[in-house]
Amino acid sequence: MTMKPDKPGARAPLDRSGWIEAAIDVLAEQGVQGMRIEVLAKSFGVTKGSFYWHFKDRQDLINGVLETWRDGRIRDIDKQTVATPGRERAQLLHLIDVYGATRNRKGISIELAVREWARRDAQAAAIVEEVDSWRLECTRRLFVSRGVPDAEAKSRSLLLYAYVFGQSLMACERYDPAVGELKGWIAELIVEQQQP
DSSP, X not given: OTTSOSSTTOOOOOOHHHXXXXXXXXXXXXXXXXXXXXXXXXXXXXXXXXXXHHOSXXXXXXXXXXXXXXXXXXXXXXXXTOOOTTOHXXXXXXXXXXHHOSSOHHXXXXXXXXXXXXXXXXXXXXXXXXXXXXXXHHHHHHHHHTTOOHHHHHHXXXXXXXXXXXXXXXXXXXXXXXXXXXXXXXXXXXXXXXOO
């Protein structure tokens, strides 16, 4: 875990955001059941009193984790879907490349942990739904800007995310030596407009 202080016995300076980031790391590694105050405090080398200086209770921490994850995902998708007029196609291909990459294992682990949490918790499910709706809407707008009819833009947006998240969880490299070319072909298929 990245939460431990640099020197044994040294206390890491903690603030609310530090606790939240540490909890997100634990969430990625252990799931929501690992986000216990005692575990976090011990990992930081601090007392539980430090936690209660920044949070009312564990629910306050959970709210902070979910809000931080949501806000970060929305900021990221806003950044990734900004396109100069006429460059929407390139931006969509970039989006597929960025989100379909398996480089960011920590990000994938966090995404999976939040989604697993959402299967059992209504609050987490509502946050995941909000993020997914935002993602789909932002890409729908890119497709519409390319002249794709709205219904088709919605379908392509859903297909784009189903593909990037699905293939990012798979170990495709052994499937075909030219898996990079296959991924490029699939991305083109998702983005390219059909001629009437």
